[in-house]
Amino acid sequence: xxxxxxxxxxxxxxxxxxxxxxxxxxxxxxxxxxxxxxxxxxxxxxxxxxxxxxxxxxxxxxxxxxxxxxxxxxxxxxxxxxxxxxxxxxxxxxxxxxxxxxxxxxxxxxxxxxxxxxxxxxxxxxxxxxxxxxxxxxxxxxxxxxxxxxxxxxxxxxxxxxxxxxxxxxxxxxxxxxxxxxxxxxxxxxxxxxxxxxxxxxxxxxxxxxxxxxxxxxxxxxxxxxxxxxxxxxxxxxxxxxxxxxxxxxxxxxxxxxxxxxxxxxxxxxxxxxxxxxxxxxxx
Amino acid sequence: xxxxxxxxxxxxxxxxxxxxxxxxxxxxxxxxxxxxxxxxxxxxxxxxxxxxxxxxxxxxxxxxxxxxxxxxxxxxxxxxxxxxxxxxxxxxxxxxxxxxxxxxxxxxxxxxxxxxxxxxxxxxxxxxxxxxxxxxxxxxxxxxxxxxxxxxxxxxxxxxxxxxxxxxxxxxxxxxxxxxxxxxxxxxxxxxxxxxxxxxxxxxxxxxxxxxxxxxxxxxxxxxxxxxxxxxxxxxxxxxxxxxxxxxxxxxxxxxxxxxxxxxxxxxxxxxxxxxxxxxxxxx
DNA sequence: CCGCATTACGTCTTTCGTAACGATG
DNA sequence: CATCGTTACGAAAGACGTAATGCGG
Numbered sequence: 001x002x003x004x005x006x007x008x009x010x011x012x013x014x015x016x017x018x019x020x021x022x023x024x025x026x027x028x029x030x031x032x033x034x035x036x037x038x039x040x041x042x043x044x045x046x047x048x049x050x051x052x053x054x055x056x057x058x059x060x061x062x063x064x065x066x067x068x069x070x071x072x073x074x075x076x077x078x079x080x081x082x083x084x085x086x087x088x089x090x091x092x093x094x095x096x097x098x099x100x101x102x103x104x105x106x107x108x109x110x111x112x113x114x115x116x117x118x119x120x121x122x123x124x125x126x127x128x129x130x131x132x133x134x135x136x137x138x139x140x141x142x143x144x145x146x147x148x149x150x151x152x153x154x155x156x157x158x159x160x161x162x163x164x165x166x167x168x169x170x171x172x173x174x175x176x177x178x179x180x181x182x183x184x185x186x187x188x189x190x191x192x193x194x195x196x197x198x199x200x201x202x203x204x205x206x207x208x209x210x211x212x213x214x215x216x217x218x219x220x221x222x223x224x225x226x227x228x229x230x231x232x233x234x235x236x237x238x239x240x241x242x243x244x245x246x247x248x249x250x251x252x253x254x255x256x257x258x259x260x261x262x263x264x265x266x267x268x269x270x271x272x273x274x275x276x277x278x279x280x281x282x283x284x
Numbered sequence: 285x286x287x288x289x290x291x292x293x294x295x296x297x298x299x300x301x302x303x304x305x306x307x308x309x310x311x312x313x314x315x316x317x318x319x320x321x322x323x324x325x326x327x328x329x330x331x332x333x334x335x336x337x338x339x340x341x342x343x344x345x346x347x348x349x350x351x352x353x354x355x356x357x358x359x360x361x362x363x364x365x366x367x368x369x370x371x372x373x374x375x376x377x378x379x380x381x382x383x384x385x386x387x388x389x390x391x392x393x394x395x396x397x398x399x400x401x402x403x404x405x406x407x408x409x410x411x412x413x414x415x416x417x418x419x420x421x422x423x424x425x426x427x428x429x430x431x432x433x434x435x436x437x438x439x440x441x442x443x444x445x446x447x448x449x450x451x452x453x454x455x456x457x458x459x460x461x462x463x464x465x466x467x468x469x470x471x472x473x474x475x476x477x478x479x480x481x482x483x484x485x486x487x488x489x490x491x492x493x494x495x496x497x498x499x500x501x502x503x504x505x506x507x508x509x510x511x512x513x514x515x516x517x518x519x520x521x522x523x524x525x526x527x528x529x530x531x532x533x534x535x536x537x538x539x540x541x542x543x544x545x546x547x548x549x550x551x552x553x554x555x556x557x558x559x560x561x562x563x564x565x566x567x568x
Numbered sequence: 569c570c571g572c573a574t575t576a577c578g579t580c581t582t583t584c585g586t587a588a589c590g591a592t593g
Numbered sequence: 594c595a596t597c598g599t600t601a602c603g604a605a606a607g608a609c610g611t612a613a614t615g616c617g618g
Contacts (some may be wrong), residue, residue, distance in 0.1 A: 002364050004288055005608090020572060032609050034574060039607095046371040054572055054616065061370050068363035072356060079352035080328070086345050087330040126334035152580090264343070266581090270329035275455050289583090316584050318599060331594055339590065438606090438613060550606090 004076060006040040007069035009033055010048065014066035019056045027280070055083065084270075087165060091120035092271035097133035098146035101217060102258070104240025107146065119166040121271050124239070129215070131257075134158065137263045143272045145261040146279065148234075160261045162191040168196065168254030169223060169238055176249040182206040185229030186222050188213045197232045200254050221246050288360060290324040291353035293317055294332065298350035302339045311564070368554075375404035376555035381417035382430035384410065385501060386542070388524025389429065390563070395533040397562040406554050414498075417441065421547045427556050430563065432518075436543075444545045447563060452480065452538030453522055454507060456514040460533040466490040469513030471504050472497045481516045484538050505530050 012022035013033070023033040038056055041048050048062030058066060094114075098107050103125065105207055128136060133145035137158055152160045175181055178201060186192040186208040194210070201208045212223055220231045221243035234256045238248060260279055262268050268276065285520035298316070307317040325332050342350060368374055378398075382391050387409065395407055410422060417429035421442055436444045459465055462485060470492040472478040475491030478494070483490045496507055504515050518540045520545035522532060544563055546552050552560065 001288065001292075002360050004285065004360075008285075018572075029610055030572080031574075031576095034572095035609085038574085039551065043551045044367055045373075046367055052575075053618090056573085061367060064370060065363065068359070068366065072359050072363065073336050075352070075356050075359065076286050076288075079349065079356060082350050082352065083328055083345060086348060087328075148322055186597085241483075267327045269321065302597075313585055314597080315586085315599075315601095319584085322599085335591095335598075340598085 002044070002069075003040070004069075004073060006036045006043075007065070008073055009036040010040060010062065010066050011070050011073065013037065013049070013056070014058055014063065014070075017057070019114050036217040046090045058207050069085045082139060088120070090118045091211075092269070093122045093124065094144060094271045095126070095142045096144045096275065097128040097136045097142040100127055100132070101127055101234065101240045102146045103127055104238050106208065110278040110281070111273070113281055114275055117278065118271070121274055122273070134261060137261050140263065142170075143262065143269075144275050147261055148256050148258050149255065150261070153270040157263050158263055159266065160259045161276075163188055163258045163260050163267075166234045166236050166256040166258050168200070168251045168256060169235055169248045170230060170251055171224050171238075171246050173224060173246065175229060175230070176247070178204050178251065181208070181230040182218065183209075185211045187210055187211070187223050187229050187231040196254065196256065200232065200251065203253065217244075233234070257270065285352075286328070287324070288353075288357060290320045290327075291349070293320040294324060294350050295354050295357065295434070297321065297340065298342055298347065298354075303339075304414065321522075330516050338380075343562060359419065363535050365510065374402045374406070374408045376513055377406045377408065377554075378428060378555045379408040379410070379426045380411040380428045380430065381420045381426040383413055383417070384411055384499075385520040385524045386430045387411055391542065393561040394559070396566070397565055398559055401560045401562065402555070405558055407559065413491070418545060421545050424547065428544065428559050428563075431543065431545055432540050432542050434545070442545050442547055443550065444543045446562075447542045447544050450518045450540040450542050451519050452484070452516050452535045452540060453519055453532045454514060454535055455517050455522075455530050455532050457508065457511060459514070460531070462535070463490075463543065465514040467494075469493055469495045471495070471507050471513050471515040477567050480540065481539065484516065484535065489535065501525060502527075 001178065007029075009022060009026065012025050013019060013263060016022050016025060019031055019033045023030045026033070031037075037049060042066075046061045047059055048065060048166070049056045050059050094108070107125065111203060114121060114123060126136070126142060128145070130145075130147035130149050133147050134143065134154070136142040138155070139144045146163070147160075148166070150160060154160060170178060172181065182204070188197060188210050194213070197208060212228060214220060217233055217237035218241050221241065223229065224231050225243050225245035232251070232254070235250070246281065260276055262272060262276070267273070293306060293310065293312075296309050297303060299308060300306050303317045303321070304314055307314045310317070321333060325413070327351075330345045330349075331343050332349060333340045334343055354436070362504065380391070391409065398405060398407060410426065414429075414431035416434050417426065417431050418425040418434060418438070421429045422439070430447070430452070431444075434444060438444060441544065454460065454462060465489070472481060472494050478497070481492060496512060498504060501517055501521035502525050504517060505525065507513065508515050509527050509529035516535070516538070519534070544560055546556060546560070550559070
């Protein structure tokens, strides 16, 4: 049987004229698109694509299938929409727990996307650092948690999936590299970033002298601006708030992985799926 | 996205009114059908079925989705058919190697099914015992081999899948159980069945006295009829040829697994797929 | 060389089967 | 108690990513 996933890939390639562009549109890696098409050709026994310099062109057979596929996929989607309407599925509630700089950056964007796509879904947002957010998930007090510092496999009942990577930045007044501050004072951005800071500095062969500690990334920047030391902040924190008096430099080896966590076996309830979808999209 | 496999299951259930019947129609195990429907309900968030005594009934939502699904699946199938027509895919050649009693029983049935569904496909048939048949597969001299005595994992390049189980039968003039013949003479049905015979008799605590050996199941039955001893034959051999003078009794613990083998990585070429499909159907 | 596509390979998820259990007439 | 459906679990296949390898302009 024709696989609609492969058909969606074919349609995307037909529209864009390139595997790379299709991959971007579908949030796939390039090789995945290539593989899908190769399999589709093998399964159907028909040559669907023809390489032409850079990019590819659809053969007649490929164009025919792409046309039929576009209609079929449309009907599939509209059947899903009809079912949703019948069961009022676009209504519902999702409770999200997320850490502060997420709330200051991509969570509002995701909220907008969610409201556009699922107008009936209520979104409840709670601020919580990762350990508390996961506790809320386990306790059933939240449906989705946006966290960092925890990966898949923490708990068999909690499903954790990767959202994106958040590079670390050095925040300073003078001296754009870590070693410029090896003998200076440091402000630990937050409890969890402290661990991260220690690791990064250890790689450079020194232990930072941490003289101030606060979870508040606004305060951290104010302290740096006041000359109290340097700090390490994730890029999300800088996107949420940027003190004009400080300077920043990305630290190549330093990334924080941001994840979305849910509770229970797949599949997630539809409202939860909708929120996860909205959270994943800003990655594009 | 709605998964067409699940939709096909839903449609089958809608038609038959029962999970068990749908499973039979789709060649699935019962629990697989149950699981597909459970997942479909969870993914869509809609109750689609309602248990009513024995059997199930579709809810309004389930009926709606089943109706839409039937149309979508029809279009999927017809897109595939259109593509096949365009690329003349229903033409082609498949070379089958199979052991004798298979040729005398279900292979002709499969040939008929193949000719009905794919009129343009030429089927070439060769008689070969399993080792030779597999050698032909590896040498590229056959596309599909019907074998027994070999299972999946024999060779990484040869894909072997289960077709059905073929129960063993005791062939005799007098004495319908194995132990009736513990001190009598035996005719080994064929080289490979000899191993099988030894195993079965060992379980009963004796070693059969094998006085005649032949691969030919017609000859075996003639010898039994002549009073030369008892024999063990697979049911396929008895279906292919039944000597009216002998009596037979199924041996509960004795089954021969029949497999289809192909060469190379999946997916198989369309003509090969078509033959495999035709071979699998008689199972129903 | 650079961009686009393919191949190779590893991890995680899903599917489907068998077996055991539960419910219903 | 017989039958239909569900739950539990294990084995095989598939999807998708990263890394490494063609290949055309």
